[in-house]
Structures are given as structure tokens and as C-alpha cells.
Amino acid sequence: MCVTPGRELFRWLEFEGQRAFRADQIMGWIYRKWTLDPLEMQNLPECLRIRLSDSFSCGTVKMLDSQSAPDGTAKLLLGLHDGQTIESVIIPHGSRTTFCLSSQVGCPVGCRFCASGTGGLVRNLHAGEIVEQLLACCRHYGARPDNLVFMGVGEPLMNLDNLLVALEAICDKARFDFAQRRITISTSGWTAGIRRLAECRRQFNLAVSLHGSDDSVRKKLIPNCRRPLHEILDACDHYRSQTGRMVTFEYTLIDGVNSRPEQATELADIAKRSRAKVNLIPLNAVPSLPFGPPQRDVIKKFMSVLEARGVQVSIRIGKGSSVAAACGQLRSSAGTY
Ligand code: SF4
Structure with missing residues (x-):
């Protein structure tokens, strides 16, 4: 089923001589029951189910594998129509659940x-694939998420056209009806x-992965598509001024690379200048790569330097490490690259 463009479905139904309320029924199946196969949409006439099935590609995102950790984190490996795969992670925390897409x-x-x-x-993922990924997570988990984060595989802002179309469907009251601020x-x-994204003036949270407090550390960690720090900070200022939203700086802590106290001081200065929060993420190590997280006391010290300078700081403890929950690991272990 073509799940993002509501208007196209309306036009198609009109062309087929169908009544307008059929669109609401179909949207209900897709976005509230997470059912993409028209043949399963039982309150539609059989002839319409067959016409829909013949006219649209339905349910192109398939669950290939899933792994669950004792802490409740679940990692899904999803197959696409062309044989490619993507990962999504379902992360329960307390009474709330986050889907990472x-x-x-x-x-x-x-x-x-x-x-x-x-x-x-x-x-790039198509807009429909992004939405289907969300619906696949809902089906697996049996509930909607409380929060959605685009922190899975890929650089979302390099697929912004498709992401914006998907987000329109996800936030549309008549479709998935999800709050922008979540x-x-x-x-x-x-x-x-x-x-x-700033010019769109939506209320999405923006998280910028710095991983380094200066350009030389960022150069070591981020080989491609890297922009200078001053340019990033200017763009963040623009995002805040256009949306009124506070930006979060994500900082993956890596032993011996970016975890020294003086680097914490530099990061604090950057965060204060940008009026940004900082989220520290001790590295969830990938076995084949030569990086690891710092020791616990190093992490505590780093955090305390930020706090002492008045920066709002949180720490994201790696969840689901027993299910290869570091970005890209399930896909990697499935031999897809
Ligand atoms: S952490 Fe991984 S998925 Fe995220 S931008 Fe870097 S390479 Fe891409």
C-alpha cells in the first residue's frame, strides 16, 4: 500500500467511483491497525480490496529477523523490495517507548x-519505506511509540525530501497523528x-552529533560529509531562531580519543555558546572496530566538568548491547554488507 500520499489515495478512489469515506477506512487500517495488505481490510468490499491490491505495492517492508535483550530492547532487521535491509530499534524505558528508525x-x-x-x-529510503518501517515496529511491539528518533542507519538530513514527506504522514491528524515535539x-x-529543516519551522527536536570538541578530533572520527564546527554552530543558531527549539549535542565518548577533561571543558564552552543540551553516549563498541568506551570514572569526570560549567547534560546508557544494538550491527551480522 502506498502509505504516505493521502491525497493520491483520495484521487484514486474518486477515479474508481468509490465513496469518500472509504479513504478514512483505509487510513484507519494502515495507521491505526498497522495493516498494509488490502486483502485483510475486512470492512471494504471484496472488489475494492482486490483493486487496491492490484493497483498499489503493498507492504514492501518485511520483517526478516528480530532480537530482544533482557532490558526489553528489540532490534528488527527489515527487508526492502530490492533485497536491501535496514534496522530499527525499539527501546522501552520506564513507561515510555522510543522507536529508533x-x-x-x-x-x-x-x-x-x-x-x-x-x-x-x-x-535513500523512500518516504513510504520510512513510514512502513514505523508501522512494522508498531506491529512488532503491539503499540505506538511515545517518541520517535531518526538515529538509526543513515544521515537523515541527506534524505530530507523523503523524510519530510514521511513526517507529513506521521504527524498528519488524519493519518498517524504523532506530535512533532516527540x-x-x-x-x-x-x-x-x-x-x-529550520526553514520548515516545524517543532522537531534536532540532535547534532559532534563527537569532538574541535575540528581535528571530528576529522579523525567523521571521514566524509563533514562540515567545520563553526558552520555547524551557526546552522544550529539558525535552527533555534527559526523554531524556538533547543538543540541537543550528541557526543559519543570514546576511550583515548575524545574523553579528556579539557575536551569536556571545550564541549561545555560550545554548548553554552549555543544554549544547547549535551547528551553523552559511552560508545557501544563494534567488535570489528578498534574503539571502546572510556572507563566509568572517566565518564563521570567528563560529565562533572560539563555540569560544573552549568551545561544541561544527560547520559545515554547503551541499551540492548546483547542484541548488537550498536548502529548497523544486526545488519552487519546478517551479512548484508
Ligand atoms: S554514526 Fe553511523 S549511521 Fe550515524 S552518521 Fe555516523 S556512520 Fe552514519
Whole structure:
């Protein structure tokens, strides 16, 4: 089923001589029951079910594998129509659940510590594939999420056209009806995308992965598509001024690379200048890559330097490490790159 463009479905139904309320029924099946196969839409006449099935590609995103950790984190490996695969992660925390979605097959950025970066970019996800990925997570989990984060495989702001179409469907009251403020878009610092997203003036949360407090550390960790730090900070200022939203700086802590106290001081200065929050993420190590997280006391010290300088800081403890929950690991272990 073509799940994003509601207007096209209306036009198609009109062309087929169907009454307008059929669109609401179909949208109900897709967005509230997460059912994409028209043949299963039991309150539609059989002839309409068959016509829909013949006219639209239905349910092109298929569950291939899933792994669950004792903490409740579930990682899904999803297959696409062309044989490519993507990953999504379902992360329960307390009474709330976050779905972490992918935006591309592979990733052009190639962060040195990330399994997804090793194979480069294969292709962008279409808008319908992004939405179907969300619906596949709902089906697997049996409920809607409380939060959505685009922090899975890919650089979302390099697939912004498709992402925006998908987000329109996800936030549309007549479709998935999800609040903009519960959606976080993560970027490695692709400034053209940050500026374009700012111009949309939506209320999405923007998370910018700095991973380094200066350009030389970022150069070591982020080989491709990297923009200078000053340009990223200017783009973040623009995002805040256009949307009124506070930006979050994501910072993956890596032993011996970016976890020294003086680097924490530099990061604090950057965050204060940008009026940004900081989210520290001790690296969820990928076995085949030569990076690991710092010791616990190093992490605590790093955090305390930020706090002492008045920065709002949180720490994201790696969940689901027993299910290869570091970005790209399930896809990697499935031999898809
Ligand atoms: S960390 Fe994110 S941006 Fe970097 S390579 Fe992995 S998926 Fe791409």
C-alpha cells in the first residue's frame, strides 16, 4: 500500500467511483491497525480490496529477523523490495517507548566507530519505506511509540525530501497523528540540511552529533560529509531562531580519543555558546572496530566538568548491547554488507 500520499489515495478512489469515506477506512487500517495488505481490510468490499491490491505495492517492508535483550530492547532487521535491509530499534524505558528508525540503506558519513558507515551509502529510503518501517515496529511491539528518533542507519538530513514527506504522514491528524515535539532528527552536522529543516519551522527536536570538541578530533572520527564546527554552530543558531527549539549535542565518548577533561571543558564552552543540551553516549563498541568506551570514572569526570560549567547534560546508557544494538550491527551480522 502506498502509505504516505493521502491525497493520491483520495484521487484514486474518486477515479474508481468509490465513496469518500472509504479513504478514512483505509487510513484507519494502515495507521491505526498497522495493516498494509488490502486483502485483510475486512470492512471494504471484496472488489475494492482486490483493486487496491492490484493497483498499489503493498507492504514492501518485511520483517526478516528480530532480537530482544533482557532490558526489553528489540532490534528488527527489515527487508526492502530490492533485497536491501535496514534496522530499527525499539527501546522501552520506564513507561515510555522510543522507536529508533533508519533513514537510508547504509550511510555516506562513515563514522569510524560505526558499523553502518563501513559499507557506505547504498540508497535513500523512500518516504513510504520510512513510514512502513514505523508501522512494522508498531506491529512488532503491539503499540505506538511515545517518541520517535531518526538515529538509526543513515544521515537523515541527506534524505530530507523523503523524510519530510514521511513526517507529513506521521504527524498528519488524519493519518498517524504523532506530535512533532516527540520526534527527534539526528544529524552528523550536515549544515545544508539543518538550515533547510529550520526553514520548515516545524517543532522537531534536532540532535547534532559532534563527537569532538574541535575540528581535528571530528576529522579523525567523521571521514566524509563533514562540515567545520563553526558552520555547524551557526546552522544550529539558525535552527533555534527559526523554531524556538533547543538543540541537543550528541557526543559519543570514546576511550583515548575524545574523553579528556579539557575536551569536556571545550564541549561545555560550545554548548553554552549555543544554549544547547549535551547528551553523552559511552560508545557501544563494534567488535570489528578498534574503539571502546572510556572507563566509568572517566565518564563521570567528563560529565562533572560539563555540569560544573552549568551545561544541561544527560547520559545515554547503551541499551540492548546483547542484541548488537550498536548502529548497523544486526545488519552487519546478517551479512548484508
Ligand atoms: S554514526 Fe550515524 S552518521 Fe555516523 S556512520 Fe553511523 S549511521 Fe552514519
